[in-house]
Amino acid sequence: MVRSNTREEILAAAARLFATIGYKGTSLQVIAAAVGCSKATLLYHFATKDDILATLVAPPARDLAALAEKLDRLDAAAARELAIEGFVDLVLIYRQEISLIFHDMTYLFHAPSFAELKVLSERLAIVLAGGSTDAQALLGVNVMMAGIAAVALDRPEHGDVDLRGALIGVARRALVTNA
Amino acid sequence: MVRSNTREEILAAAARLFATIGYKGTSLQVIAAAVGCSKATLLYHFATKDDILATLVAPPARDLAALAEKLDRLDAAAARELAIEGFVDLVLIYRQEISLIFHDMTYLFHAPSFAELKVLSERLAIVLAGGSTDAQALLGVNVMMAGIAAVALDRPEHGDVDLRGALIGVARRALVTNA
DNA sequence: GTCTATAAGAAGATAGAC
DNA sequence: GTCTATCTTCTTATAGAC
Numbered sequence: 001m002v003r004s005n006t007r008e009e010i011l012a013a014a015a016r017l018f019a020t021i022g023y024k025g026t027s028l029q030v031i032a033a034a035v036g037c038s039k040a041t042l043l044y045h046f047a048t049k050d051d052i053l054a055t056l057v058a059p060p061a062r063d064l065a066a067l068a069e070k071l072d073r074l075d076a077a078a079a080r081e082l083a084i085e086g087f088v089d090l091v092l093i094y095r096q097e098i099s100l101i102f103h104d105m106t107y108l109f110h111a112p113s114f115a116e117l118k119v120l121s122e123r124l125a126i127v128l129a130g131g132s133t134d135a136q137a138l139l140g141v142n143v144m145m146a147g148i149a150a151v152a153l154d155r156p157e158h159g160d161v162d163l164r165g166a167l168i169g170v171a172r173r174a175l176v177t178n179a
Numbered sequence: 180m181v182r183s184n185t186r187e188e189i190l191a192a193a194a195r196l197f198a199t200i201g202y203k204g205t206s207l208q209v210i211a212a213a214v215g216c217s218k219a220t221l222l223y224h225f226a227t228k229d230d231i232l233a234t235l236v237a238p239p240a241r242d243l244a245a246l247a248e249k250l251d252r253l254d255a256a257a258a259r260e261l262a263i264e265g266f267v268d269l270v271l272i273y274r275q276e277i278s279l280i281f282h283d284m285t286y287l288f289h290a291p292s293f294a295e296l297k298v299l300s301e302r303l304a305i306v307l308a309g310g311s312t313d314a315q316a317l318l319g320v321n322v323m324m325a326g327i328a329a330v331a332l333d334r335p336e337h338g339d340v341d342l343r344g345a346l347i348g349v350a351r352r353a354l355v356t357n358a
Numbered sequence: 359g360t361c362t363a364t365a366a367g368a369a370g371a372t373a374g375a376c
Numbered sequence: 377g378t379c380t381a382t383c384t385t386c387t388t389a390t391a392g393a394c
Binding site for chain 4: 366
């Protein structure tokens with residue numbers, strides 16, 4: 001079969017499959033079947049299976065880095081407000097990619113290319129905790145982040161305006177406002 | 180090597196590995212290495228790899244069923260209070276098992292033996308939403324449940340008294356008190 | 359109850375035809 | 377750019393010795 005955008009179709013199928021059944025649980029065979037091509041075609045467009053994963057994770061990682069940089073230039077309270085909205089927006093834009101990051105975090109974070117991602121998400125967590133590194137505040141942040149990422153994948157339909165507001169609402173409530 | 184409790188050692192190693200790197204990501208080879216026995220010994224104690232998983236999930240499923248039955252006999256407000264504490268206690272007691280359930284939910288829920296677990300967790304979610312099936316209330320519940328389950332695994336150390344209180348606090352805050 | 363050896367198949371990846 | 381065929385390694389599971 002001849003296509004103009006096989007590469008994009010592979011990425012779309014892989015994102016969906018990785019997010020739902022995990023990286024390890026998704027074989028090249030399954031991705032190829034979803035796209036309607038052979039395993040060899042997958043490996044013509046991407047050097048390895050890991051390469052597909054890295055390609056998927058790069059854009060959200062780039063946007064998270066940009067968000068972290070913005071946060072650095074704000075005081076704690078303003079940073080936290082932007083962090084909440086920025087995190088929810090990232091999750092909504094990249095819901096599949098972020099679901100897979102949380103799904104396979106243990107596996108992913110052993111890869112060197114994800115060390116940066118880990119550092120960035122820890123910086124975001126501290127900002128969400130209001131600048132504190134207090135264990136209880138960070139616990140609330142981690143519950144909120146993991147919960148929102150897990151939930152976002154289950155709502156791939158539209159009506160995202162409401163979903164955005166609802167997620168921001170949950171995030172605000174979950175975070176202790178100890179100011 | 181001769182042991183008195185190989186079966187229990189297998190279950191302990193499998194729980195830890197399934198929770199951290201997922202069911203599909205954990206091979207019998209890896210479990211056997213962790214236990215210090217051969218793959219054949221694993222399959223002497225358990226018929227299949229799936230049998231190990233089913234054995235691990237059975238106790239939390241049984242306790243969740245018991246909790247759901249208790250909740251049925253309370254009014255909405257009292258049920259919600261018990262549901263919050265009951266859920267956090269379940270997560271703390273069975274943190275590895277529950278982490279693996281959330282980790283491999285998509286995979287697991289295709290198996291018929293997990294249909295009951297899905298029904299039970301949905302019933303719990305409705306109680307946590309204060310008896311309502313309103314989409315926004317259920318969203319908060321789902322964020323809270325997934326977030327708490329995800330976070331609990333990362334805290335295998337002691338100090339569980341504080342962790343229990345902190346998780347209950349997050350849960351109460353995340354749930355909308357629209358009474 | 360535990361082991362080694364092995365079967366049967368699926369995994370990721372490569373070679374080479376078209 | 378896509379395919380079929382193949383390689384190697386790893387998977388789950390079984391057979392049979394001890």
